[in-house]
Amino acid sequence: MYVNPRLEQRVVQSILWLFTAITVFILFYIIFFILKNGLPVLNYQFLTTNPTDMGKSGGIYSTIIGTIALTIGAILIATPLGVGTAIYLTEYTLESKITRVIRFGSECLAGIPSIIFGLFGFILFVTKLKFGWSILSGSLTLAFMILPTIIRTSEEALKSVPYNLREVSFSLGGTKWQTVTKVVLPSALPGIVTGVILSVGRSISETAAVIFTAGSALRIPTSIFSSSRTMAVHFYILAREGISMPNAYGTAAVLIIAILIINITAYRLMHKFMKKYS
């Protein structure tokens, strides 16, 4: 059967266009749907009062604090490890067996499902090390989960710093470490920060790894050994157990707004950074 190539091209192009439009529409619809139902619930009081009656009434204050605490913990643990790894890979070594092993570890870690991280965190941190369901256990588990993201984005950021900046530093008598800390890191900072911001987004939206390590207590955490419920876990429990639909929508709206802000900030930073060096 002969089909006119021009006609075929037109038809295919329309189909591709349609599929792309549907994909974009789905995204907008999800955001629109959550905000439409969630925004009416949102007000100052919802954000600043604690949940009461298992979340049936009251706000989500303690879950916001829980989310922030867990995320900060995870970032504090994962950033030094991730950036350090990236520095080693880009500045201190050439491609070798060791770098291949390091990359393999990072790539495999990135592919592990969050429920496996949850199982692991539960058995090691909660049970074996006796941290219990706590912010500490949750942060450590999340840190392991976001480590590959930070390694990859930092590595890309460091690589995109032009080599002649380093040469100038060396020619002035700077050592490798001086060059890294005074020249390369400052130039790569926006790129590294982008990776960290994206990891914040992942930590905030995570449920499976958090629910078995940080628990789901509704009190405001008082120390790193307190159990704490994050917004994502709170939303999951509210929706799944049908405790309160309005509060579930409200929590989801806060989550979605946070994710939007995080992603847009990260994207803009990255864009600016890329422009500078290309």
Add this chain to the structure above:
Amino acid sequence: MTTLERNEKLIQLALLMIALSAISILAIITLFIFKEGMPIMFKYGVNKFLFGLDWYPTEQSFGLLPMIIGSLAVTAGSLIIGIPFGLACAIFLTEFSSLRLRQIIKPIIELLAGIPSVVYGFMGVIILVPFIREHLGGSGLSVLAASIILGIMILPTIISISIDSLQAVPRSYREGSIALGATKWQTTKMVTLPSAKSGIIASIILGMGRAIGETMAVIMIAGNAVSIPHSVLDPVRTLTSNIALEMGYASGEHRQALFATGVILFIIIMILNTIANATAAKQRTK
């Protein structure tokens, strides 16, 4: 050796230690999951776990076959949705759209990846499940619902990696084809897509890994019944849901059986990742 030189050596050593953290963490995770999950598999027989049909964990009956089939079913379903949409987007954005449109749409699609999985599950419960119940029958909590939601969830993975591999095809390939009088679509079909094949396959395998590993969204919409599904409208339980549903209250051998579920999941994911990395590496060396 001066102090400065010694410091440099120390710093390099410290950085190497840090750099080994990812692989060490991977090793520790593997060790713990296997240490907790393997003994019970050997105690009752690996075959019983892999091919047993009954899951009554409190009565020493640990058949995981329904869950293995469940995971495979929703993953296959998600690929049926995810591959056409994902590839269509990737091809449209690299080959047919203007640069401006691409710069707007690509970050928007990447935003899809940032939406929490519980929100996807929730959208499934609120919109998709009632729709299936009313128009197609059954409870709505089904393989079909899970496949559609997972299909959407893996789109960003498939799209962004496919775009990267399509963009990596040298311009001269396309120009050569266009110069021979081929249309844009003929060029895409016969030149660009075959050259980007391994990258695209890697993107699909990684998407598959995401679908198999997804937990919370699936729990909310798949129905979680422990039985082998006979139609796409039947409820199903996946390996991941099995762990998450029962972890909260399991103890003793029941808990170990959940770790055994984790072991099987872990092995499947590792195989997929290895294949994906190997195919992606093939494209890079090309």
